[in-house]
Amino acid sequence: MPPFDPIQHALSVNRRTFLTQSAYGLGGIALALLQNKLTAATGGALAPSALPPGWSGHLREAHLPIRAKRVIYLCMAGGPSQFETFDWKPQLKALDGQLFPASFTQGQQIAQLQNSVLKARGPFTNFQRHGRAGIEISDLFPHIASVADDLCVIRSMQTEQINHDTAHAFMNTGSIIKGRPSMGSWLLYGLGAETQELPGFIVLNSQGKYGLQPISARQWSSGILPSRFQGIQFQARGDAVHYVGNPDGVCQSTQRQVIDEIRNLNNSLAEQTHDPEIATRIAQYELAFKMQSSVPELTNFKNEPAAMLDLYGIKEPGDGSFASNCLLARRLAERGVRMIQLYHRAWDHHSDLEPGMKTAAKDVDQATAALIKDLKQRGMLEDSLILWGGEFGRTPMGQGTGRDHHILGFSVFMAGGGVKAGTVYGSTDELGYRALENPVNVHDLHATMLALMGVDHRRLNSKYQGLDVRLTGIAGEVVKGLMA
Numbered sequence: 001m002p003p004f005d006p007i008q009h010a011l012s013v014n015r016r017t018f019l020t021q022s023a024y025g026l027g028g029i030a031l032a033l034l035q036n037k038l039t040a041a042t043g044g045a046l047a048p049s050a051l052p053p054g055w056s057g058h059l060r061e062a063h064l065p066i067r068a069k070r071v072i073y074l075c076m077a078g079g080p081s082q083f084e085t086f087d088w089k090p091q092l093k094a095l096d097g098q099l100f101p102a103s104f105t106q107g108q109q110i111a112q113l114q115n116s117v118l119k120a121r122g123p124f125t126n127f128q129r130h131g132r133a134g135i136e137i138s139d140l141f142p143h144i145a146s147v148a149d150d151l152c153v154i155r156s157m158q159t160e161q162i163n164h165d166t167a168h169a170f171m172n173t174g175s176i177i178k179g180r181p182s183m184g185s186w187l188l189y190g191l192g193a194e195t196q197e198l199p200g201f202i203v204l205n206s207q208g209k210y211g212l213q214p215i216s217a218r219q220w221s222s223g224i225l226p227s228r229f230q231g232i233q234f235q236a237r238g239d240a241v242h243y244v245g246n247p248d249g250v251c252q253s254t255q256r257q258v259i260d261e262i263r264n265l266n267n268s269l270a271e272q273t274h275d276p277e278i279a280t281r282i283a284q285y286e287l288a289f290k291m292q293s294s295v296p297e298l299t300n301f302k303n304e305p306a307a308m309l310d311l312y313g314i315k316e317p318g319d320g321s322f323a324s325n326c327l328l329a330r331r332l333a334e335r336g337v338r339m340i341q342l343y344h345r346a347w348d349h350h351s352d353l354e355p356g357m358k359t360a361a362k363d364v365d366q367a368t369a370a371l372i373k374d375l376k377q378r379g380m381l382e383d384s385l386i387l388w389g390g391e392f393g394r395t396p397m398g399q400g401t402g403r404d405h406h407i408l409g410f411s412v413f414m415a416g417g418g419v420k421a422g423t424v425y426g427s428t429d430e431l432g433y434r435a436l437e438n439p440v441n442v443h444d445l446h447a448t449m450l451a452l453m454g455v456d457h458r459r460l461n462s463k464y465q466g467l468d469v470r471l472t473g474i475a476g477e478v479v480k481g482l483m484a
Contacts, residue, residue, distance in 0.1 A: 057192035062454035067418025068385035072340045078213035078347030081394035084357045086411040087155050088127035088136040089432045096122030100397045104433045111162045111405035121398035124354050133422045140361035143369035152419040156426025156435035159392050159407045167391035172219045174471045181223035184339030186471045188229045190460045194336030197294035199232040201339040206322040208346025208363045210356035224464045237320030240299045313366040323367035353402040385417025396432045409435040418452045420484045443476030451478045
């Protein structure tokens with residue numbers, strides 16, 4: 001296909017072609033003009049560090065040393081309470097049921113507790129020290145506690161958004177503006193993927209019994225980038241991809257002929273319109289054809305030994321559980337997928353905090369630890385970056401039988417991929433209301449993750465409406481204290 005020519009494209013859009021081709025949408029014009037800017041936006045001088053073979057993104061060289069090849073984001077949708085996970089607050093437990101000090105909350109944004117009588121809610125669970133560094137971890141997570149020496153726990157996370165959808169958008173895209181690319185799309189755009197048989201960015205969902213929080217597909221959108229960089233959602237139960245097999249009477253060779261003819265037609269159209277979305281369409285037809293053989297092999301767990309299924313706590317492979325998704329995530333990582341995102345919807349505990357936390361922790365504890373152990377024994381943890389956490393945390397004040405949303409201090413953890421293992425970074429005040437020591441905001445987290453992937457967050461961008469759009473916006477600093 002010839003290179004994109006914006007002048008030729010503009011000339012091709014006259015009154016007659018507009019009337020005959022309007023079905024393709026005016027959005028194609030904007031996307032076509034974007035095509036040549038995508039490469040130009042990253043075409044400056046780069047550090048002399050060649051990317052490994054198979055990395056076919058827009059960056060031709062890495063900006064920084066490459067420590068991680070892939071990201072596995074275990075997203076605890078709904079916002080797990082830090083007080084029952086990784087931030088032990090004995091003073092909060094001692095204050096349980098008493099009035100929460102007004103000096104902490106005066107003038108502060110509180111989601112649903114505004115103008116309410118605020119009473120302290122202490123953690124209902126105990127904590128123990130684990131690993132060589134003695135990291136304090138809730139008794140609800142005995143399996144994760146067993147890999148404490150592989151964890152880098154951040155107790156000083158902060159975000160700007162206090163409601164679920166916008167907080168998810170901010171955590172995933174660095175913005176609440178619709179149309180911004182997700183972090184997985186940025187990674188795929190910049191670095192490409194090491195697989196040609198599967199999408200480079202794959203999303204899986206699971207859910208618990210309590211605290212279900214809806215997830216919008218915009219959380220894995222490619223936004224202003226071409227749609228070939230968007231995340232592809234696989235089904236966690238049943239066939240991972242609908243209609244992945246050929247219909248009755250259609251053989252592989254016939255399917256190949258159909259794909260070839262469709263490609264020829266699309267190539268002809270691309271020569272007329274210079275629309276980058278047509279290139280996406282061609283690539284997606286080819287990928288879909290390859291997935292007819294790669295996806296059934298990917299999701300066939302028959303070669304996984306019983307001991308491996310037991311390690312993850314899988315009762316029935318492909319049952320839609322978080323455990324099955326974690327094992328599938330390892331198989332995706334082995335096959336070169338760049339970004340793997342697992343949402344577990346179980347953490348929105350405005351009420352029923354105790355049964356909700358116990359159930360959700362049981363859902364994810366064993367499988368999370370198993371994923372870390374499995375990757376480690378395969379030699380893959382060192383170049384796989386794992387992020388575990390929600391879109392925000394929970395208040396140290398009670399809300400009925402639960403906790404409200406909280407943005408000024410919460411906990412996540414990272415593992416593998418060049419992070420400083422067996423450490424705790426940052427801290428909150430004695431009641432866990434606000435991050436005091438080494439606060440880390442979402443832009444800082446994104447900047448650090450990109451740095452571990454060999455990317456300078458300030459130099460991975462795309463022109464849009466005259467602005468340089470990037471994952472971290474105009475903010476974000478690499479947190480060196482999180483890196484080994």
